[in-house]
Amino acid sequence: MNTKLSKAAMSDLGQIRSLYERLLDSNEEYANILQWKKGVYPKDADWKNYIENGEMYLLTVDDALAGAVVLTKSQSAEYHDVHWQIDAQDTDVSVIHLLAIDPAYQGKGLATVILDAAMKIAADTKKRAVRLDAIGTNEPAQKLYERYGFVKCGTARLFYDSCGWQDFVFYEYPVNSEKTPSMSAQRGV
Template identity: 30%
Template sequence: MSISIRKGIKSDADDLEILYDTINDHMEKGINYCGWKKGVYPTRNDAIRGIEEGNLYVAIKEDVIVGSMILRHKPEEAYLSVRWKKDLSYDKVLVVYTFTVHPGYFNQGIGFKLLKYAEELGIEEGTESLRLDVYTENVPAIHLYEKCGFEYIDTVSLGLEESGLDWFKLYEKLI
């Protein structure tokens, strides 16, 4: 079956909450690559905010939300002190946030399709770069990003040390 990607809508909030809880439960049972915590991040409120801002996207397979991401023109503060491949104002940059795939659909190309969609949307909007951060221990995501053409830029703190998340790798893909 094929994967479709669309903007999230208000009626997706329940399914997104389930998606976020499912990924967090999965990570708690094994290796918590992303460092997320159930009830802390991501939550239903993160989904609702992304939907209300019009920048949350969902991947759907057989009428089930199997992945999602948020795309914003707003960077984390740590991004501002980094030397990127190209010096751009953030109206020319899409930052990928809250990128996730349902664990029952790992290794089915959903993450790749979400990132390809972000790239196509960026080109359509006149964006010149996709940027993202990833917890240094999130090896599966790092492999995906590199496979999709993102290049490592730097390692920074995002101020999440109290949560046990000391360092994040920054990646960029010029489009």
């Protein structure tokens, strides 16, 4: 299995939309867990913004689109009140958003491949930590992040148009530019 994570281009927008729609359409229960809603979040304007900022990445397997992730170059204000383990300025961290694996490729360790690549990008850009939030209902994602080595740093109740008021769990992973994780190598991916 030949995997590659690369920056998305504006010409990828249709494929990105289709990937997220396939994920939401694949399982009604999982769509409810994610709380993403077509045309609300994520939507074309979100993806365009991430692409323009060089923060949207696509995972291909043997040249077929298998997943996507956003890795922002700094954290937003919602992250300021969390009790992080690593003291860092907004621009000293990257934040993972919208990690998605196409239903046809789930269960093959590709989320870990994306996390490995995100850690390498963060290390290469001299970030001190990678952070993320997971909606409280998304226990599969929380288990993935905890298995990977992310540390739970707190919870907060936030409002988003796609889900209203919900509890979110915040995670952090320290970045060491001398040693990036290779969980997928350990799993044989």
